[in-house]
Amino acid sequence: MTQATEEGRLSGDEVLRVEHMTMRFGGLIAINDLSFSARRGEITALIGPNGAGKTTVFNCVTGFYKPTMGRILMRRSGGAEFNLERMSDFEINRDARVSRTFQNIRLFTGLTVLENLLVAQHNALMKSSGFTVLGLLGWRPYKDAAKEAVEKARYWLEMINLVHRADDPAGDLPYGEQRRLEIARAMCTGPELLCLDEPAAGLNPRESLELNTLLRAIREKHDVSLLLIEHDMSVVMQISDHVVVLEYGAKISDGTPRHVQNDPKVIAAYLGVEDDEVEEVLEEIEEVAEEATHGHQGGQPTGDAR
Amino acid sequence: MTVISQPPRRPSDDRLKRALREALLAGLISLGMFVLYVGLQTTQDIRNQLVLNQRWGLLAILVALAVVGRFLIVYLLGPWFAARKAAKAARAVGAEAPPQNFLRRNVGWIALLALMIFPMAMLWLVGPQKSLKWVDNYGVQILIYVMLAWGLNIVVGLAGLLDLGYVAFYAVGAYSYALLSLYFGLSFWTLLPLAGILAAFWGIILGFPVLRLRGDYLAVVTLAFGEIIRLVLINWTDVTRGTFGVTGVPKASIFGIWSFDFNAANSFGKLFDPELRRPTLNSAYKIFLFYVILAMCAITAMVTIRLRNMPIGRAWEALREDEIACRSLGINTVTTKLTAFSIGAMFGGFAGAFFAARQGFISPESFTFHESAIILAVVVLGGMGSLFGIAVAAVVMIGGTEALRELHFLKTLFGPEFTPELYRMLIFGLAMVIVMVLKPRGLVSVRNPTAFLHERKAVSSAFTKEGHG
Numbered sequence: 044m045t046q047a048t049e050e051g052r053l054s055g056d057e058v059l060r061v062e063h064m065t066m067r068f069g070g071l072i073a074i075n076d077l078s079f080s081a082r083r084g085e086i087t088a089l090i091g092p093n094g095a096g097k098t099t100v101f102n103c104v105t106g107f108y109k110p111t112m113g114r115i116l117m118r119r120s121g122g123a124e125f126n127l128e129r130m131s132d133f134e135i136n137r138d139a140r141v142s143r144t145f146q147n148i149r150l151f152t153g154l155t156v157l158e159n160l161l162v163a164q165h166n167a168l169m170k171s172s173g174f175t176v177l178g179l180l181g182w183r184p185y186k187d188a189a190k191e192a193v194e195k196a197r198y199w200l201e202m203i204n205l206v207h208r209a210d211d212p213a214g215d216l217p218y219g220e221q222r223r224l225e226i227a228r229a230m231c232t233g234p235e236l237l238c239l240d241e242p243a244a245g246l247n248p249r250e251s252l253e254l255n256t257l258l259r260a261i262r263e264k265h266d267v268s269l270l271l272i273e274h275d276m277s278v279v280m281q282i283s284d285h286v287v288v289l290e291y292g293a294k295i296s297d298g299t300p301r302h303v304q305n306d307p308k309v310i311a312a313y314l315g316v317e318d319d320e321v322e323e324v325l326e327e328i329e330e331v332a333e334e335a336t337h338g339h340q341g342g343q344p345t346g347d348a349r
Numbered sequence: 350m351t352v353i354s355q356p357p358r359r360p361s362d363d364r365l366k367r368a369l370r371e372a373l374l375a376g377l378i379s380l381g382m383f384v385l386y387v388g389l390q391t392t393q394d395i396r397n398q399l400v401l402n403q404r405w406g407l408l409a410i411l412v413a414l415a416v417v418g419r420f421l422i423v424y425l426l427g428p429w430f431a432a433r434k435a436a437k438a439a440r441a442v443g444a445e446a447p448p449q450n451f452l453r454r455n456v457g458w459i460a461l462l463a464l465m466i467f468p469m470a471m472l473w474l475v476g477p478q479k480s481l482k483w484v485d486n487y488g489v490q491i492l493i494y495v496m497l498a499w500g501l502n503i504v505v506g507l508a509g510l511l512d513l514g515y516v517a518f519y520a521v522g523a524y525s526y527a528l529l530s531l532y533f534g535l536s537f538w539t540l541l542p543l544a545g546i547l548a549a550f551w552g553i554i555l556g557f558p559v560l561r562l563r564g565d566y567l568a569v570v571t572l573a574f575g576e577i578i579r580l581v582l583i584n585w586t587d588v589t590r591g592t593f594g595v596t597g598v599p600k601a602s603i604f605g606i607w608s609f610d611f612n613a614a615n616s617f618g619k620l621f622d623p624e625l626r627r628p629t630l631n632s633a634y635k636i637f638l639f640y641v642i643l644a645m646c647a648i649t650a651m652v653t654i655r656l657r658n659m660p661i662g663r664a665w666e667a668l669r670e671d672e673i674a675c676r677s678l679g680i681n682t683v684t685t686k687l688t689a690f691s692i693g694a695m696f697g698g699f700a701g702a703f704f705a706a707r708q709g710f711i712s713p714e715s716f717t718f719h720e721s722a723i724i725l726a727v728v729v730l731g732g733m734g735s736l737f738g739i740a741v742a743a744v745v746m747i748g749g750t751e752a753l754r755e756l757h758f759l760k761t762l763f764g765p766e767f768t769p770e771l772y773r774m775l776i777f778g779l780a781m782v783i784v785m786v787l788k789p790r791g792l793v794s795v796r797n798p799t800a801f802l803h804e805r806k807a808v809s810s811a812f813t814k815e816g817h818g
Binding site: 196 | 652655656659660661663664666667669670671673674675676677678679680681682688796798799800801802803804805806808809811812813814
């Protein structure tokens, strides 16, 4: 499944294309010649066993790491294209409009919920305050822009059902609400590609259901494509349009959720077997499935790893 | 099982026993600590021989003080502390209600009003001669530190960048004014902004190399920067006159209209009284300086408050909380750090220029690390980020050490050769320990949010971070 690399430009429906990306840390190859693309308006999920290099891919896409080799192209809705591997992390957010959340939540805990969302609108507010100078003198348009920023924050608070906690410190929120706030904060930067690093980690089933609704709503109401790393298969299978599976830094499967689910390589990767044992495992799975359909409810759910 | 069968013991008995035990322990510890320091004293006699004096009486007094003090603390204050702790635990951690009281809400304006009246009141109460001490030693001196601490607060309190070399910018401001006015004859009011700009420029120069540093490393490099500036001032004798310092720094004038020089044609004194004596003019000058530094402090506070409510101020605080999250939100952390350094340095430069005009003499000795440490201590004691807390801390720390000079009654207690000023650092340290034990996040430990949707609730220090350096 190699991507077309002859021409530099992305086709119209692609929003992100990673080409032959390799990331080495000393002698360790975290990502090896990885290529995939994400389409505009879709939810692309990046899955794989622990240590497969998913978060490293995220860090490369969002500029926190510089890939050793390869190219990362991002196309904005206006048609402008950016070489993300050449940009620094804050430029990727500011100019290429790629926004992200973190696996271990990184909120500004000592700032209030509202302030967290206002910090995310930093660049827009900086411009309207005349890079602080005009704002200091009490320039009228800045005051209007500040009010607008609060309204935008209120909109996102309504989206994540946190309006009543707006004036509480972000560190005071329960875990699930902190996750939602981090997504809202990333959306306040006005992204076109939103990268979510395990948004459902640590959520209970009800909360992860709410998360699904939130992510769908974000995609429907805003011109934004999603790239997400997830371990919670219920989230991945329900909401993603396209799944990329990594193992040991390389892509082993790419396609629709259904296609990936039935890919023997993926199953083997999740069960942790050697390549030549894949056939055996598949047979075993079929046996177990047959037993289950025959009414013996005692079989272990081997198909759904983790 | 056996607990039930025992007769019920009164809690006060328990307390008495515990108090006695702890008092004994305190006595033993103090005996161990003081026996060599206080019990034995070595002096040189006339033939340069070492003589050992034994001071068992003094040792006994100190140990007895420790025993009685510890006993009283445990026996009498113990229950009170426990009750206070329980009440604190019962109160919810998190958002605290804003003060509703009129006095507490408008405390800033009331303080400003009191300060406006202060020099005139002193002049009226104790006359021009004695008012000097109150207006200059207390008023101006404290306000200089308030301004310096507010400037450093931007770097340390808001942006969370630990700067141990802040006094360098103070020095840059002071020398800018002193040298430029002496060599080029420029006036105070031209050089005041220039000194601020030059200090801000040096703030950026310091900022660049330390951008990638955090925590202890940042602290060490800023400390070194402060020392470099001081060593340059000492060794560049052609320009700065080295350790001799710069003398005869011109006084500030009232916007160039009236001068405070006694012999000048436009002397301020001659305006009212042709026969005016020198000391009276001098105290008028100090009162004028008091109002100048008060205005400078007010501007510093206003700018800081405004900046906090602007995107740049919020970005500073976000930087203190989490730098990586800042970058993921498109905030350019390089320029954000540099603006914090340069704006903080600018206020230091203003204060420096003012300091030079007030003293009339500056030397590298005024800009040692000790000075940086005191400014930082004021910021930390006041509560990082809180302008009001810092102002109170400056009054307590600077005014307090100054007030030690007044404690002449201590001479009757400890003997005529006892000089309370020598113990100022000891008391400074003691005050810091006490405040840090009782209020570990400084006098004002809550953070006032910059924006609110429903109501403004102070953020408890349990959630704010100090920054990574």
